[in-house]
Amino acid sequence: MKQGFDGRDIISIKDLTKADIEHIINVSKEMLPIARGEKKSGLLNGKILATLFFEPSTRTRLSFESAMNRLGGNVVGFATSKATSAEKGETLADTIKMADAYSDVIVLRHPNEGAARLASGFSSKPVINAGDGAGQHPTQTLLDLFTVKTEKKRIKGNNIVLVGDLKYGRTVHSLTYALAMFNATLTFVAPETLQMPKEILSHLKEKGIEFRQSSSLENVIPDADVLYVTRIQKERFPDPEEYAKVAGTYRVDLGMLSKAKKDMIIMHPLPRVDEIAPEVDKTRHALYFKQAFNGVPVRMALLSLVLGTVK
């Protein structure tokens, strides 16, 4: 049975079907002119969004707030847990019950895994997960899919190379699950110690998804359609010299891109440190800033869908 979006929580990408995701992508596309400010909208007039950010994430918060404002809605909330009642020991459950009374939809960012799922149990209003610790961040995955879809026309059939910390990176885990739904071909590039966890690989095998693993970025660049770059954190390496060596071989610069397809696109969830050289920004491959902007139409689509103003 098809589940509608009105009143629904968006907690984990695994809660969404392929049809759900396709619908979100279609609605996001319609939101583009409003997101760019070219068209005015009063779609969410009189609605209030509560942004509860128990840890700071400026990019995600601004993107949600911009989405709500562009649609004529209002925003209340906080950007860090400093000076909130959570600091004084209030449970998340109680904070949510309060927000539930003051708003029509809740966006939650929290340092603990499972926080958004817990919140959804204490709220009668829809809850959207904006990142729970090392857990889920479904709106990031949705904007990533939206970006691939709009740039490449389709997701299926593209060779998508994921590079960086594939072992601990939540972004790449959720994205891999979602790309598997769409039958993309996947290539995982990481040092052996930071490769994709076994449970995700066995999920891909079960689904019959074609994938490759490599430790060399250079070797896989020529047939990449999408290069999804994530940061490798220094803390993952006991030896700083080893880190420097590894980080160097995964750094994307003009030399690395000399054999890339002309229409290959580079994505990154941002913020980047030095895994992509600034000289790459000016190339036609660089898509990460546009990708970040895509967070706005995708979040506009989600807010209107869960508030029931778009079916």
Added chain:
Amino acid sequence: MKELKVQPIKDGTVIDHITAGSALKVLNILGISKNPTATVSILMNVKSEKEGKKDIVKIENRELNPKEVDKVALIASNATINIIRNYSVKQKHKVSLPDTIKGIVRCANPNCISNLKEPVEPAFRVVSKNPIKLRCYYCEREMEDVAGNII
């Protein structure tokens, strides 16, 4: 030589067909090792036609409730529970893992919200029964060391 190595009990619970070597774990999760008033007999490595070897636990004057039975299922998935009243078996059932488990096991992920002071019980979906694998309803992590995380 007599077949029965331990006297039958008058009232209480007999847990039979416990995976050989797991009897003490079963006592631990039931909290019986901490309760010195119950008379408990343990048989370990008993020959069994079905399993080769098994353990048996007899607890006098105590009938296990359904939640305790679920706990046993987490440790010894083949066990049977016999409730004894006046020397005869009043109820006999094989333990079986339910599809969801609530409030018996804590999540192994220390950063999981269910391990914080929140008004919720930890909850899991059983994703595999043999070997036992649970997925946390909150943080979605899978957990295999069930015995080590029983509350």
